[in-house]
Amino acid sequence: MDLAYMAALPKEEFAARRAKLFAQMADNSAAVIFSAREQIRNNDCTYPFRQDSYFWYLTGFNEPDAALLLVKKNQQNLTALFLRPNDPLLETWNGRRLGVQNAPNALMTDQAYAIDELTSRFTEMTENTDKLYYAAGVQTWGDALLEKSAGDFSEVLSWRPMLDEMRLFKSQNEIRLMQQAGQISALGHLRAMKETRPNRLEYEIESEILHEFNRFGARFPAYNTIVAGGENACILHYSENDQVLKDGDLVLIDAGCEFAMYAGDITRTFPVNGKFSQPQRDIYQLVLKAQKRAIELLVAGNSIQQANDEVVRIKVEGLVKLGILQGEVDELIAADAHRAFYMHGLGHWLGLDVHDVGSYGNADENGDRNSKKRDRTLEVGMVLTVEPGLYISPKSHAPEQYKGIGVRIEDNVLITEYGNKILTCAVPKEINEIEALMANR
Template sequence: MDLAYSAALPQEEFIERRRRVWAQMQPNSALLVFSEIEKRRNNDCEFPFRQDSYFWYLTGFHEPNAVLLLINTEQAKKAIMFLRPRDPLLETWHGRRLGVERAPQQLALDDAYSIDDFNAVLSEECNNLSVLYHAAGLHPWADELLAGSAIDFAEVLDWRPFVNEMRLIKSLNEIRLIQQAAQISALAHLKAMQETRPNRLEYEIESEILHEFNRHGARFAAYNSIVASGENACILHYTENDQVLKDGDLVLIDAGCEFALYAGDITRTFPVNGKFTQAQREVYALVLSAQKRAIELLVPGASIKKANDEVIRIKVQGLIELGILQGDVDELIEQKAYRRFYMHGLGHWLGLDVHDVGEYGEERGRTLEIGMVLTVEPGLYIPKDADIPTEYQGIGVRIEDNLLITEYGNKILTAAVPKEIDEIEYLMQKNQEFSKM
């Protein structure tokens, strides 16, 4: 068992989460949460294992092929784990296992059984229960395993709606880990700015980012890193990262680390040669002004929708001034003319998943609350073939920060990475001067 992850949070945190789940379960019910399983990469090789976020959230256990069973009756509330038993031969080949005997004490459970005994124990423990909570379709192996059960529950409900709500509001311990993920991600972006120069390859800069993650204790990226230079920045999820960085182009980097399973998510856009052209400066300044205004608005009691409406207005007005759009601001907004250049949302929840769980409300109108963490990432993506002034063609800009909603408004967790034009140019020019010495 890898204790590096579980040590990041006190055991009491997982116990309290299970208590909150029990409080929302119907009487005479059972709830099942399944782990992730190892996934084949090719032949005898698997992808690096990453635990299912829901399973981790309620157990702190980082092994595959495991199941958490919570039972809620008038007589008792029980937490039971099914997991792989110890096997010296297999552990020699594939790594250590916690095992059935140590699991109850290590994970604060009532009982533990081999995963091979799942159906037999489930029948015994749940024979007289009427309601089962199960997230059907989340894991095919879970549905297959459960299909072998002989129990016929009167009602099957999905536990995700109330667990998602729990995950949406972060505890103080979770905030501490997200702050660390944000800080490490910020250091990696600083390194990327320092190492970027013409004629390097996009994936060389990606390797600098990944090395910086590792160097500061984050072994994995939270998602596939984007290093998109030139018109590649107009591809929202560009991950090929195999082109040469050209003098005079911008490069858009969207990268964040995963620290103790919590995600950071930062985007910065800057010139490959360290100096913005006039056209690049104008588009960048427009996106930055929109982001700053959004951050002002993303406070308790507000909504992502309210902030995004303001962002859209700022961008449409700015695009008119640049000659990229023509017409009346209100009419262009009504026609959604901006969608050609800004086609995604303003931000998303952040936590154990980079696109974390939780309802957004109709048109992202949910009221923001203290303890929510989200990204704010307006962008403009101007196609190379757009019928606009040529100096703006092929420019893609996105600026993304991570925000914690607080009682005082919000806190920018990723402020360590410069985003003012003068600060970016100073940092890059200073580094390039140093590299010539």
């Protein structure tokens, strides 16, 4: 049992989340959520265990092979956790377990049982309930366990819409952890800027970043780190990280740590040799202008779509001025001409997952949300990334001096009642600040 993870949030917060889910469940219903399982890497070796985000959100329990059962009958709520029992021999080999006897007090559940008892006790405990909340496909090993039992309910509904909406709004405790994730991620980027120089390999800089994450208590990155030198920056999810960083090129680094299960997500682009060339400045300043304007607009009452529309206009105007696009600005915007150079969205929700859950669309008259739209009104407690970019492919018809330049600038923003707060502002992004930092390496 990883006690450090349990200490990250008080157990009362997990209990309060379960109470909030109970309040949304119909009477005479049950909900079941499964943990992640260990994933085999190869013979006798597993990947580092990472708990399922939904299961963690409701339990704070960081062991595999567990299930949470919530039963609501006659306005009475029952919480039961099914988990691996203590086993001295296996714990000698594979680490400590919380155990059935310790679980109720440690996790504030009403009952706890061995995971092997789930199938038999599930039928007994859900007797006289007619609705089951379950999300098939999230943990497929749970699907197999419930395959027969699900047919006993008159209706099976997904708990995902309820939990997604809950996870979208961060508590003060979550914000505290996300601030820490943002700060540690920023320290990794600062180290990368200080350690980058011509002829170093991309993966050497990646190792500097991961070292800094570990040094401050974040053992793992929140996602695969991108260190993309030169035209590699025009590959959005570049991950090979095995090329030499060349004098005169830019390097794009997209890296964030995971701290106490919460993700940081920062991108910075800077010159390998510490000095921007004029073409690099042109593209970089255009992206920075767009990002700053987006951050101004991303406040309560506005939407991601509003900010992105402004970003697109700024970019198209700038690309026309640089001769990368030709034509009338409004016509180019209508034709999505920018998509050749800016092909992703402005940002995404951030939290327990780096691409966190929650609908991006406003609710229609039936209360349904279209997640493909980005018109949802921003509210206090939401956290999102702001990451405009421009990627001038070597195969594009842009002027020669701009070919192969890829720039993205990304920060994490918390929506507050006073505007927004940038959680990742410790990493410089102004050209003069970056050059000054790198000059003092």
